[in-house]
Amino acid sequence: MEASNNLYFSKEHTWIKIENDTGTIGITTFAQSELGEIVYVDLPSVGDEFEQDEVFGSVEALKTVSDLFMPLSGEVTAINENLLENPTLVNEKPFSEGWMVKMKVSNPNELSNLLSHEAYQKSINK
Template structure:
């Protein structure tokens, strides 16, 4: 299972890349594999605020729909518009072009609630 070590992970299968007070959020390769081929992605509007662990969108696979949970509190500053046209990017590239949203982090201390790559791997073995 691919797990970049420079990312943080949530128990709800999202990954987070943090630069200063900006976080890029996507779903993990484990989540993508469990869901199967993703055919639709529902993302929030820019400027919408979310609390940690709040549902911020959903992904639809051929046989199921799964909610997306925000790993950190913050305001949406960008969404990956490309996923609206090509949701299968999440299947082929969940950690790069398959990112979902970028947020302005409200409280960096919430990163203490996230997992390292090793902790996330242990949780999903």
């Protein structure tokens, strides 16, 4: 898993990479490995606004569907349209080509509710 000072994790297994006031969001390696092969991704529309921990979409694997939870409050500025045609990018490259949405972060103070790489690793290795 990629470790970075600007990468944060939610307890719901989403990650967010912060660059200035923009966040790039995806699901963690742990989440996609637990789900199995991703066959469909349901993403929000550009301009949609979400609160922290609100459901912003879902991923469908061969045997289950899982909601996606927004790690920080903000407005969606881009979606990864490549996932609509090739959802397995979430499995193959979750931290690069498998990102899901980009957003303008509206409340950077919410970062304190997220986990560092080390804390997230501890939470999944219980």
